[in-house]
Amino acid sequence: MATLANTHPTLLDIKNRLDPNGQVAQVIEMLNQQNEILEDAVWIEANELTGHTTSIRTGIPEPTFRKLYGGVQPTKSTSVKVKEGLGMLENYAEVDKALADLNGNSAAWRLSEESAFIEGFGQKLSRYMVYGNEATEPEGFTGLAPRFNSKSAINGDNILTSASSPDGNDNTSLWVVGWGPQSVHMIYPKGSQAGLQIQDKGQVTIENVDGNGGRMEAYRTHYKWDAGLVVRDWRYVVRINFDLEDIVADGKTGPVLRDLLAKAVRRIPNLNNCRPAVYMNRDALDAFDLQMNRDPLLSFKTQEDAQGKFVTTFRGVPIRRVDQILSTEAGVSA
Numbered sequence: 001m002a003t004l005a006n007t008h009p010t011l012l013d014i015k016n017r018l019d020p021n022g023q024v025a026q027v028i029e030m031l032n033q034q035n036e037i038l039e040d041a042v043w044i045e046a047n048e049l050t051g052h053t054t055s056i057r058t059g060i061p062e063p064t065f066r067k068l069y070g071g072v073q074p075t076k077s078t079s080v081k082v083k084e085g086l087g088m089l090e091n092y093a094e095v096d097k098a099l100a101d102l103n104g105n106s107a108a109w110r111l112s113e114e115s116a117f118i119e120g121f122g123q124k125l126s127r128y129m130v131y132g133n134e135a136t137e138p139e140g141f142t143g144l145a146p147r148f149n150s151k152s153a154i155n156g157d158n159i160l161t162s163a164s165s166p167d168g169n170d171n172t173s174l175w176v177v178g179w180g181p182q183s184v185h186m187i188y189p190k191g192s193q194a195g196l197q198i199q200d201k202g203q204v205t206i207e208n209v210d211g212n213g214g215r216m217e218a219y220r221t222h223y224k225w226d227a228g229l230v231v232r233d234w235r236y237v238v239r240i241n242f243d244l245e246d247i248v249a250d251g252k253t254g255p256v257l258r259d260l261l262a263k264a265v266r267r268i269p270n271l272n273n274c275r276p277a278v279y280m281n282r283d284a285l286d287a288f289d290l291q292m293n294r295d296p297l298l299s300f301k302t303q304e305d306a307q308g309k310f311v312t313t314f315r316g317v318p319i320r321r322v323d324q325i326l327s328t329e330a331g332v333s334a
Contacts, residue, residue, distance in 0.1 A: 033119075035126035036320035040177075040277045042185040043194040046086060046228065052187045053083045054232055085134050086189055086228040087141040089124060093117050097203055097217040114221055121196055121225050127324040129186075129229060130175070141228040144175060148239040149332060155234040158267050161332055162242040162255030171243050171329040172284050174257075176264045176317070178236035178274030187228045196225045236274055238264040241332040247287045257288055261314055276317045281325040 046052035061075035093114045100110060132143035151159050177184055188194040201220040209216040231237060240261065246254030261278065268276060280288075312319045 033123055033126075033323035034321045035122055035324055037126055037129055037177075037277075037279055037322050038122055040179055040275060040318075040320065041129070042179040042181060042275065044181055044185045044187055044230070045192075045194075046187040046190050048083075049190050051083050051085050052228060052230055053081055054230060055081055084187065084228050084230045085138075085141050086187065086226055087128065087132070087139060089121060089223075089225045089227065091117055091120070091223045093221040093223070094206065094218045097219055100219055110219060110221070117221075117223055118196065118198075121223060123324060125225060125227060126322060128227075130322070130325055132229070143229055144177075144231075144237060144239070145173070145329075147231060147234070148237060151332060155237075158234065158238045158264075159332055160238065160240045160260050160264055162246060162260070168243065168245075169328050169330050170245050171241055171331045172281060172327045173325060173329060174240040174242075174261065174264070174284055175279040175325075176238040176240075176261075176268060176276065177279065178268045178271065178276045180236070180274040183233045183236035183274050184229075184231050187230055189226050192226060196223065198223055233269075235267070235269050238267045239332070240264055241329065243331065244283055244287065244327055247290060254287075257284075257291055265315055265317055271317070278314060278317055278319045279322045279325065280319065281323055281327060282321065283327045284325075285319075285321060 044052075063075075064072045066072045093110075095110065095113065128140055128143050130143045131145050132140045133146045134140060134142045135146070148155060148159050150156060151161070179185060186194075199222045201222055204218055204220045206216045206218050206220075208214065240257075242255045242257070242260070247257075264278075265271070265276075268274070
């Protein structure tokens with residue numbers, strides 16, 4: 001016997017969202033995460049509908065010392081064109097109209113239901129900004145990790161590891177990213193808008209809702225976020241990959257994260273030419289705290305910014321938490 005798809009809310013869902021007075025209760029969003037990378041990224045309109053083609057400098061012309069009555073051969077720079085892809089994230093929220101109208105607060109209830117959809121977009125986009133890989137999922141876009149995954153590659157100098165990091169699957173990564181139009185930025189399709197687009201489709205008729213040709217009146221909302229990542233200058237991205245198990249409870253062993261992070265920040269060519277930030281997950285933040293307790297002279301500072309938000313910085317570069325960064329990464333090998 002056909003049943004209604006579990007992608008649609010039920011009467012139990014409605015009941016669980018109401019307070020004792022029959023009003024829509026505030027939901028405690030225990031599944032929400034902190035993915036602050038979305039707050040920093042620079043967004044640029046792509047020069048194509050399905051991607052973005054950019055030129056990357058690969059060679060600098062070298063001048064020649066000329067002697068009197070001597071000639072100088074002309075030279076030129078070299079560059080290569082690279083095309084970055086765009087991924088199309090979409091979703092629909094649908095609820096039976098009669099069900100939503102039962103409590104007399106259909107708009108409030110729909111907002112309560114659909115806030116989870118918005119959180120889902122934020123989590124998935126953050127994950128793909130780090131781990132997306134068009135080689136294995138062509139419909140997505142390529143994030144940072146597949147681009148910085150071999151120390152023997154041309155960008156290998158910007159991959160820092162601890163002694164044990166190539167072993168096991170209990171590693172995590174810290175990322176230093178210098179966002180900017182000429183360094184690293186996100187893209188959205190030519191002629192469209194950046195960010196999450198939400199369209200209230202209103203009341204619609206859903207065909208074959210029960211698998212037997214039945215119809216249902218429903219409220220529908222369409223969500224869409226087209227995005228891609230462009231690394232124009234790989235020197236503005238640094239990856240630190242280390243084994244979390246190397247840092248024990250007293251913080252006295254393992255890689256010295258302060259030194260690795262200081263080296264990573266120095267790898268960025270010009271901090272004044274970009275919007276720099278450090279990204280790590282909660283486990284990495286815990287590891288930093290352990291080492292900070294051991295060495296109180298670390299270059300960390302927590303202060304309130306113009307928006308009234310407390311921000312921790314390392315040598316002036318803000319540290320952001322990104323829960324989508326894994327603690328089960330494989331180590332980066334040579």
